[in-house]
Amino acid sequence: MILLVDLCCRDGSLSRDEFVAPVERLLGRLGVMSVTRHYTAVGAPEIESADAVILCGTALMDTGYLERPELFRWLLSFERPVLGISSGMMALAAAFGSGTEPCREIGMADVRVLAPDPLFAGQEEFSAYTVHDCAVQVPGEFVALAASDRCVQAIRHRSLPLYGVLFHPEVRNEWVIERFCGLAGRQSP
């Protein structure tokens, strides 16, 4: 079971349909079980029963989740696969003590793969949908996996299956989420 975390300004917000529901539907089409919780309501039972976690994105103007870093500390000891999408990547990096830097990209961007990893295997460059004001500063425990000509677009923890992507894979790059689910499936008991 994958735990989807909703990072939008509040539970049941208008942004949920845009940033969370498309990922829920994609997992449904892939036959992957999931449960969704708002980031303020993630509890020990969901964390314990999750084989993997996807942190969904939120609206450009929405930065409320960055003001509550304590609500993401559980990611430090989760150790199972995590995929942070856009704002979710920022929340993941923030949990590891990293900040952001201004980098606005809105629309399609060319993404180049920088380092070998199962998530991007066989891909050298692809076009991806971006909606962000900032990029993450890559935390010390992470490596950059992909970049646009403006900023780092994907990171992975050096020893754990923790990923962050700045682009929105649910738009035109569903294969990224499908591969992540495959990695998560291989790691579950």
Next chain:
Amino acid sequence: MRLGVLFSGGKDSHFACWKAMQNEEVACLITVVSKNPESYMFHTPNIRLAALQAEAAGLPLVEVETAGEKEEELRDLERALLAARERYGIEGVVTGAILSVYQAARVQRVCRELGLWCFNPLWLADQEAYMEELIGAGFRVVIAGVFSAPFDESWLGREIDRRTLDELRAIARNYQVTLTGEGGELETFVVDAPFFAQRIAIEEASKVYRNHNGVLRIERAGLVAK
């Protein structure tokens, strides 16, 4: 949050408006009227009747004209959003974008430059579930433009009820046509919505049609009790 809905008169902007009303306060509708029939962003038949739909919904309408040239259109959109903010204090904008990365990104950019939130509640919607919800919720939607094979003249003016939806499903299976018309195959006009106090009666309309391209020109329409 007070929101303005980018409004074309068709089903997607009406449905997005209805979704927004369930979460936030819709303060106004915003229409950019393009004089260019080739406009990528804003051209749609019967856009002038948006004022009647706004009246049916009991919402103010901010209407801005554009010559419809590619980059100028964005300045005109910006002008419309600024007018909506000034007059109705909107803090965010709602669109009916479903799949078009081009349209969605352009609106996102203008909103961000103005410090406005941007909401796309239909983004990547499941087309089948969306059309079912649209009909089930009581929206009454008329086909006001056809721009693709195999649609003939008889489609113009048809209401999208369950029977029409079944026919659209069959067409979507056999042709390069999306069920929602998101690929530009269909334009729609909403005559009733769950948030309308009155519904629209089309009193006089004419059809202009040639080679799978046609529009229903609504010449006269009025509001009637529901």
